[in-house]
Amino acid sequence: MYEHEPLVLASGSPGTTSGIGVGEVTFIGTATTLIRYGGFTILTDPNFLHKGDRAYVGLGVRTKRLTEPAMGIGDLPSLDLVLLSHHHGDHFDATAARDLDKDLPIVTEPHSAEKLRSQGFRRPIPLETWQTQDIRKGRNRVSITSTPAKHAPQPLGSLLPSVMGSVLDFSVGDERHLRMYITGDTLLHDRLADIPRRYPDIDLCIIHLGGTKIAGILLTMDAVQGIKALKIIRPRTAIPVHYNDYTLFRSPLDDFKRLAANSDLRCDIRYLNHGDTYRFETPNRPSGPR
Numbered sequence: 001m002y003e004h005e006p007l008v009l010a011s012g013s014p015g016t017t018s019g020i021g022v023g024e025v026t027f028i029g030t031a032t033t034l035i036r037y038g039g040f041t042i043l044t045d046p047n048f049l050h051k052g053d054r055a056y057v058g059l060g061v062r063t064k065r066l067t068e069p070a071m072g073i074g075d076l077p078s079l080d081l082v083l084l085s086h087h088h089g090d091h092f093d094a095t096a097a098r099d100l101d102k103d104l105p106i107v108t109e110p111h112s113a114e115k116l117r118s119q120g121f122r123r124p125i126p127l128e129t130w131q132t133q134d135i136r137k138g139r140n141r142v143s144i145t146s147t148p149a150k151h152a153p154q155p156l157g158s159l160l161p162s163v164m165g166s167v168l169d170f171s172v173g174d175e176r177h178l179r180m181y182i183t184g185d186t187l188l189h190d191r192l193a194d195i196p197r198r199y200p201d202i203d204l205c206i207i208h209l210g211g212t213k214i215a216g217i218l219l220t221m222d223a224v225q226g227i228k229a230l231k232i233i234r235p236r237t238a239i240p241v242h243y244n245d246y247t248l249f250r251s252p253l254d255d256f257k258r259l260a261a262n263s264d265l266r267c268d269i270r271y272l273n274h275g276d277t278y279r280f281e282t283p284n285r286p287s288g289p290r
Contacts, residue, residue, distance in 0.1 A: 004125060004127075004131075004133050006133075006134040006135070006136055007105060007125070007133065007134070007135045007136070008136050008137075009080055009135060009136065009137045010137070011039070011137040011138040011140070020037075020038050020039070020140070020170075020172055020177055020282060021281060021282050022037075022279065022280070022281055022282070023035070023036060023037030023038070023178065023279070023280055023281075023282075024036050024037070024277050024278060024279045024280070025204070025206070025239060025272075025277065025278045025280075026070070026275070026276070026277040026278075027070070027239070027241060027272035027273070027274060027275070027276055027277075027278075028047075028048075028069050028070045028071055028274065028275075029047065029067055029068070029069040029070055029245055029274045030045065030047040030069075030090055030091070030241070030242055030245045030246070031044060031045035031047065031085065031090075031091055031184075031185070031206075031208055031241050031242040032044060032045050032046055032047045032048070032069065033045075033206060033239075033241060034076070034077075035168075035180070036077075037170055037178060038140050038141075038142060038170035038171075038172070038177065038178065039137050039138070039140040040080045040081075040135070040137065040140070040142050040170070041077055041078065041079050041080050042079070042080060042081055042082070042083055042142075042168075043076065043079050043081075043082045043083070044082070044083045044084075044085075044182060044206070045083070045084060045085055045091040045092065046073070046082060046084075046091075046092055046093070046096035046100060047069065047090050047091055047092070047093050047096070048069050048072055048073055048093060048095040048096060048099075049065050049069070049089075049090075049093045049094075049095060050065065050068055050069070051065055051066060051067055051068050052064065052065065053065050053093075055088070055089030055090040055093055055246065056088075056089040057088045057089055057090060057214075057248065058088060059214065061214055061248075062089075063089075063090065063246040063247050063248040064246065064247045065090075065245060065246055066244065066245060066246060066247065067244065067245045067274065068274070069274065070274040070275035071275070072095075073095065073096070073099045073100060074099075079101075079104060080105075080135070080137070081104060081105040081106065081107060081135065082100070082104055082105070082106040082107070083106075083107050083108070083144065083166055083168075083182070084106055084107070084108035084112055084116075085108070085109075085149070085163050085164055085165065085166070085182070085184030085185060085208075086108070086109060086111075086112055086151070086162065086163035086164070086184065086185060087108070087111065087112035087115045087116070088185070090245070090246055091185070092112070092116075097119045100121075102120050102121050102122055103122055103123055104121070104123065105123045105124075105125055105135070106121060106123065106124045106125065107125045107127060107133055107144050107166075108124060108125070108126065108127070108164070109126065109127060109128075109146060109162050109163065109164040110126040110127075110128065110162070111162050112124070112126075113125070113126035114126075127144070127145075127146035127164065128146065129146050129147065129148050129164065130145065130146065130147070130198075131145070131146055132144065132145040132146075139172050139173050140170075140171070140172055141170070141171045141172070141173075142168055142169065142170050142171075143168070143169040143171070144166055144167070144168050145166065145167040145168075145169075145199070146164040146165070146166060147164065147165035147166060147167055147181070147184075147195050147199075148164075148165065148189070148191040148192070148194065148195070149163045149164055149165045149183065149184045149185065149186035149189075150163075150186050150187050150189035150191075151163045151185050151186060151187070151219055151220070152187070152217065152219050153187070153217065153218075163184050163185050163186065164184055165181065165182060165183045165184040165186060165195070166181070166182045166184065167179065167180070167181050167195065167199045167202075168180040168181075168182070169199075177282050177283075178203050178204070178282055178283065179199060179201055179202050179203050179204075180202070180203060180204045180205070180206070181195065181199070181202045181204075181205045181206070181233060181235065182205075182206045182208075183205070183206070183207050183208050183221075183229065184208060185208050185212070185219070185220045185242065186208065186220065186221065187218060187219070187220065187221060187225060188221060188225040188228055188229055192229060192232055192233070193232050195233065196232065196233050196234055202233060202234065202235040202236070203235065203236050203237065203283050204235060204236065204237045204238075204239070204280070205230065205233055205235035205237070205238045205239070205267075206238075206239050206241055207221070207226055207229065207230065207238055207239070207240050207241070208220055208221065208241060208242035209221050209222070209223065209226045209240050209241070209242055209243045209251060209253070209256055210222075210242045210243045210244070210245075210246075210249035210250075210251055211223070211249060211250045211251025212246075212248050212249055212250070213248060213250045214248065220242065220249075221251075222250070222251035222255070223251050223255035223256040223258075223259050224259065226240070226256055226259075227256070227259050227260060227263050227265065230265055230267055231263075231265065234266070234267070235267050236267060236268065236283065237267060237268045237269075237270060237280070238267050238268070238269050238270070239269075239270050239271075239272060239278060240253060240256060240269070240271065241272075243256070253271070257271070
């Protein structure tokens with residue numbers, strides 16, 4: 001198990017509650033989002049390849065991008081950290097490896113942390129499943145916990161790099177204000193139910209869909225699995241990502257929309273086009289320590 005001290009970032013106004021109360025998620029494309037809340041700016045799964053470019057996803061397989069990202073690395077605001085579910089080419093591509101600041105903290109799983117170091121990144125933070133990294137700016141804090149994910153059934157799963165989901169708890173002092181869950185690339189799996197048991201009251205879920213298939217084998221949730229997953233996770237709001245961007249994505253978003261419209265989901269689903277931003281307020285409910 002890796003041991004991590006809290007990561008303390010510079011804060012312009014230590015002790016303030018900058019960014020608490022309102023937040024936003026901007027969808028850049030694939031699983032790449034820009035999260036701004038609680039004084040933190042977080043980039044997820046940086047994928048900035050252009051339409052027609054090919055991403056390497058392992059096992060000798062490349063997949064062609066069908067869309068353009070909503071922005072490039074040069075368009076990003078100043079970042080506090082990157083959150084990386086795993087090191088496949090549609091989640092961390094050659095553009096990210098070349099152009100991202102090598103001193104940015106990158107919270108990820110251990111296999112990806114090793115690859116990042118080999119690419120010259122100096123501050124990868126590897127998390128084992130259920131391990132937590134605290135990141136602080138003044139009194140503001142985001143605690144990132146690695147959660148279980150399953151990228152492929154066996155025996156194929158043993159040939160693919162590991163992947164993680166993430167729970168992000170945003171707090172001021174000891175008071176939690178927002179809980180977010182990012183599924184990462186995963187299938188529906190037995191340990192998924194452990195996440196809401198350990199971390200109930202999930203305010204916002206960013207769910208990776210797409211129904212990725214290699215040799216006919218499903219590697220990420222399709223529309224059917226996505227609906228089942230949201231019924232297990234029970235978030236207040238969900239944002240689907242990771243769909244329609246690559247040739248290996250075989251379950252289009254319209255399939256998910258159709259199933260969601262005819263299901264008994266008890267969450268608000270926000271559909272974002274590339275470049276759209278979902279703005280939200282801190283949930284109006286008691287929200288004490290984790």
